[in-house]
Amino acid sequence: MSGENCIFCKIVAGQLPAKKVYEDDDILAFHDINPWAPVHFLMIPKAHIPSMAQLDESHQAVMGKIMTLAPSLALEQGCRPYPEGGFRVMVNTGEDGRQEVPHLHVHVMGGPRPWAKG
Ligand code: 5GP
């Protein structure tokens, strides 16, 4: 189920280091290596799914887990509470979506402005 030479599969397998935020059997969250914001982590399904474009009904549970866990992890990592604080969630998909790493990942960004980007 892992993508050959996929850097995020290598992080899942422990072959590349990452600063982990959360892990369970299905998903992994870790800090982005080049953060846009004071808080910037990525949430990924452990199974290799290239992008959001490949999602189907079989992925509802894992994607639901990512989306429902994101708010508590965001607060834990230093995002300020809603509504004054909050966070930005982004899923770049494909060339036009400016996706660079072809393993589905959900960016969660937050913290006090200004941010480096976004
Ligand atoms: P994309 O443009 O594909 O949505 O974003 C990929 C993200 O992955 C970028 O924000 C980039 O900084 C991050 N990234 C790329 N390689 C690594 C890595 O080896 N480790 C970590 N932690 N983040 C990475």
Ligand code: ZN
């Ligand atoms: Zn992968």
